[in-house]
Amino acid sequence: MSFTSRQQGAITLASGGLLMGTIGIFVEEARLDAMTLVFFRCLFGFLALAAYCAWKGFFRTQQFTRRMVALALLTGVLIVTQWVWFFDAIHRTGIAVATVVFHVQPFWVVLIGAALFKEPLGGDRLGWIATAFAGLVLASGVATAGNLQGHASYLFGVGEALAGSVLYASVTLIAKSLGQLRPHLLTLAQCLVGVVCLPFVAPLTAVHIAPAQWFWLVGMGVLHTGLSYVLIYGALPKLTTPVIAVLLFVYPVTAILVDAVVYGRALSAPQLAGVALIVIASLGVNLGWPLVSMVRRGDPARRPVE
Incomplete structure (x- = not known):
């Protein structure tokens, strides 16, 4: 059975999303602090991606400039910080909540882009963004947490995931100015x-790692940073924006299912409603669905007199 290029891209992107959706298991089962986890993710991810880039000849064909290298390293600082916050958020809130909160990052891209580049937002986009953040309040569980003073660690984890989403949005905007740099090499940087940096921030020499833990550490680097990024980067050029917008939700949906099935942390009905709002709002922003204009067209007071 043969597949078209578009079908291959869809299968590959979905596979990458499924794989990324399992990273929470590796974070939980490794049973190490977030900085140590990220260091080894970076180490083994670097080795895996370096081998792939060398095999594909990317080092020979890529032309580098000082500006390109400087911006790539800047994104490295941002993405490594985001990974640390995200992994710590998983420890504090669970896989599903941390992942869902993090996935409001496309809306930060829109808002930051509008602020920096004077891009017009329009009523529809603002409406979808407001919908997404209303969904965020529900999905995070903050709205139904009751006594918030007794959930300080949980709230801190939600804040970490949300702050991480802002950093990732910043990386996305910077990466747009690095169009000539292969994304594999950007992730490698x-x-x-x-x-290079994490051992100076949190020395790792005293960390005792059991043999069983190495499986999870190597897996985060080779599978979730090497293989998954190769799958996703290889699929995106083959697909249209609507297909990408839909398939990118394979990752958070997988994470929600993993948390429920493996750890018994199923989202409540209000949280699932929040997830639905975020998904719908994301599709609305990415696909240009009307919202405010549609409401106005449906308002009898605004209809012309016949």
Whole structure:
């Protein structure tokens, strides 16, 4: 059975999303602090991506400039910090909540882009963004947490995931100005930043790692930073924006299912409603669905007199 290029891209992107959706298991089962986890993710991810880039000849064909290298290293600082916050958020809130909160990052891209580049937002986009953040309040569980003072660690984890989403949005905007740099090499540079910088921030020499833990650490680097990024980067050029917008939700949906099935942390009905709002709002922004204009067209007071 043969597949078209578009079908191959869809299968590959979905596979990458499924794989990324399982990273929470590796974070939980490794049973190490977030900085140590990110260091080894960067180390093994760097080795995996370096081998792939060398095999594909990317080092020979890529032309580098000082500006390109400087911006790539800057994104490395941002992405490594985001990974640390995200992994710590998983420890504090669970896989599903941390992942869902993090996935409001496309809306930060829109808002930051509008602020920096004077891009017009329009009523429809603002409406979808408001919908997404209403969904965020529900999905995070903050709205139904009751006594918030008794959930300080949980709230801190939600804040970490949300702050991480802002950093990732910033990386996305910077990466747009690095169009000539292969995304594989960009991720490689980001991993290099983690390998070099994290031991200075949190020395790792005293960490005792059991043999069983190495499986999870190597897996985060090779599978979730090497293989998954190769799958996703290889699929995107083959697909249209609507297909990409839909398939990108394979990752958070997988994470929600993993948390429920493996750890018994199923989202409540209000949280699932929040997830639905975020998904719908994201599709609305990415696909240009009308919202405010549609409401106005449906308002009898605004209809012309016949």
